[in-house]
Amino acid sequence: MSKHRWSIEQKRLHVAAWRASGLTRQQYCELNDIPFKSLREWPKDVAKAERRANEPTILPVQIATPLHADAPPPVTNEPVTLFLPGGIRMCVSGSPEPY
Template sequence: MRRNRYSPEQKQQHVTQWRHSGLTRKQYCQQHQLNFSSFRDWIADSKKRSQDPNPGLSAVLPVSLQPDQTHTVTVQTPDGYAITCPLALLPGVIQVLTRC
């Protein structure tokens, strides 16, 4: 039986999806046919990276500017979430997002 190999990006994507799923780790692993102990390691690795005081840019978030009179900005994450805020509040929103 051949073992699946996952790239660091795929591992992080699974961890992110699990965090937003509302499932336990065990339930998520069963649904996605992942090895539970490996998945625990992926989560631990993800936490270590997020605690790095100088992680650099781990991901670039696409931003779409909406040309309207309210001057809003929509930030879309690779996971499909979108945050729309007034342009003046964008620096604060970005600051909060970098802590997630």
């Protein structure tokens, strides 16, 4: 007999349904034909998947030259704000004018 492979979405739905049901983990498993050992691990699997999905990523940025000759020059001294995990906000002001 082969093992059933549960997707992370199926795990997430069952964990939420179990928690909302008011049943013990054992009762929920018996009613839904899920191995107890599997449901015991799923909350950790779901949390790990959510952390992975929320990991910050670095995106490459390239400043392109204007397409039209009459385009205004690019703004170089505008501040940049980065919003980081945990509610941290990092503001960087424009560079000072050269001497």
